[in-house]
Amino acid sequence: MLVKGVVFYLDSDLPFEARSLLEDFRLAVNNAVRAGLQARVTSRNALCRLAYKDFRQEHPRMYAQHLVSAFEVAGSVLKNHCRRARKGVTSRIPFTKRLMMKAENQAYKLDRRSGIIDLPIRAGCHVELRLIVSQYHRKYLDDITLSLGSLTVLPDRVIVAFRKDAPKPYTPDSVISLDTNERSLDGVFVEGNVAKAVKAEFPEVAIIQQRHHDRRRRLQKKKAHDRRISRELCRREGTREHHRIDYRLHQVANSVLKFAEERKSAIVLEDLKGMRPKRNKELNRRLSMWPRRKLHHIIEYKAQWRGIPVVKVDPRNSSRTCPMCGRIQYSRMGAEFVCECGWRLDRHINASLNLLQTAISKGMAGGLRFNPGAFQHDVVMILYEPAMAARSEPNGTSGIVGVT
Numbered sequence: 001m002l003v004k005g006v007v008f009y010l011d012s013d014l015p016f017e018a019r020s021l022l023e024d025f026r027l028a029v030n031n032a033v034r035a036g037l038q039a040r041v042t043s044r045n046a047l048c049r050l051a052y053k054d055f056r057q058e059h060p061r062m063y064a065q066h067l068v069s070a071f072e073v074a075g076s077v078l079k080n081h082c083r084r085a086r087k088g089v090t091s092r093i094p095f096t097k098r099l100m101m102k103a104e105n106q107a108y109k110l111d112r113r114s115g116i117i118d119l120p121i122r123a124g125c126h127v128e129l130r131l132i133v134s135q136y137h138r139k140y141l142d143d144i145t146l147s148l149g150s151l152t153v154l155p156d157r158v159i160v161a162f163r164k165d166a167p168k169p170y171t172p173d174s175v176i177s178l179d180t181n182e183r184s185l186d187g188v189f190v191e192g193n194v195a196k197a198v199k200a201e202f203p204e205v206a207i208i209q210q211r212h213h214d215r216r217r218r219l220q221k222k223k224a225h226d227r228r229i230s231r232e233l234c235r236r237e238g239t240r241e242h243h244r245i246d247y248r249l250h251q252v253a254n255s256v257l258k259f260a261e262e263r264k265s266a267i268v269l270e271d272l273k274g275m276r277p278k279r280n281k282e283l284n285r286r287l288s289m290w291p292r293r294k295l296h297h298i299i300e301y302k303a304q305w306r307g308i309p310v311v312k313v314d315p316r317n318s319s320r321t322c323p324m325c326g327r328i329q330y331s332r333m334g335a336e337f338v339c340e341c342g343w344r345l346d347r348h349i350n351a352s353l354n355l356l357q358t359a360i361s362k363g364m365a366g367g368l369r370f371n372p373g374a375f376q377h378d379v380v381m382i383l384y385e386p387a388m389a390a391r392s393e394p395n396g397t398s399g400i401v402g403v404t
């Protein structure tokens with residue numbers, strides 16, 4: 001089952017009753033977290049058994065379903081806390097500050113035509129939340145193959161989870177193999193007897209990260225006398241950076257998937273699990289900051305939602321192997337891969353050819369074949385370039401923060 005959270009802003013302020021429900025919900029979550037820590041339990045059911053009776057007395061009128069969701073939220077807070085404690089990161093007793101609540105799909109009603117949510121508060125008391133519905137939202141509301149999942153209510157907006165069964169991926173007619181680099185995805189597109197280089201460039205991602213990294217460092221120095229302010233400013237920088245980069249990664253993923261969908265291609269990516277860190281500290285920092293896993297995650301997720309097949313292969317030696325003769329080069333290379341057999345090609349595109357050959361040899365590319373000799377050296381198809389994202393930069397003050 002696939003889930004997609006869609007944000008809706010509210011047409012007016014949250015009604016008073018709903019606001020106090022959020023406050024009660026937060027109280028219940030924080031109480032459950034403390035009770036769970038004491039009794040050393042983290043599962044929703046265990047928390048429920050442990051604390052339901054007491055809460056019922058404290059919040060006699062709260063809708064029972066909401067109370068159960070509060071245990072669920074508390075459970076996930078506790079699990080995060082335990083994970084961090086296991087890793088040795090000192091974390092204080094978790095306390096939820098943000099006003100939020102979660103309602104399971106039986107605990108609210110959404111009229112998909114009018115965009116009005118009916119949210120029960122307690123017996124005999126319901127509130128209506130009017131959502132602002134744009135064309136983007138219509139796409140989800142009108143699609144009857146999507147069912148409704150949980151609802152997350154925040155003071156100014158709600159997040160509705162839409163669910164569907166994963167569609168069966170199509171049988172590919174062609175294949176795109178992509179090597180992931182710091183500033184671009186480079187690869188090859190193969191259809192029939194034709195193989196062409198493809199490229200999706202996103203040089204700004206690294207630039208944005210460097211700029212924010214420098215700015216954070218400067219802030220820390222400048223505000224060294226006040227840790228609280230320094231932390232707050234750095235957090236804000238982090239949120240902005242996150243938005244700017246996410247926006248670009250989504251754009252890149254969308255262009256790649258659009259290309260793949262139009263040509264019924266399978267997508268080959270390298271499997272990044274188990275990549276060993278290099279010895280150069282500065283390079284490591286840059287590599288670990290650069291969200292390639294995130295880009296892969298976005299591509300895979302969107303592909304799954306749209307039924308586009310994605311294949312992941314072991315990238316070992318992919319940047320060192322000659323796709324023509326199979327020799328492995330152990331010496332360092334420049335921007336171009338050169339082999340004794342006479343084969344030469346852009347280093348990154350060469351790597352993608354090897355990824356593709358691994359996928360084909362493992363039978364993961366749906367019976368497609370590929371001959372490196374058919375590669376057309378003079379053509380590059382641009383899947384994405386920065387100019388395609390030309391739009392005004394969000395100013396970063398209307399922070400959209402993820403839900404825990």
Ligand SMILES: [Zn+2]
Nearest residue numbers: 322325339341
């Ligand atoms: Zn060779």
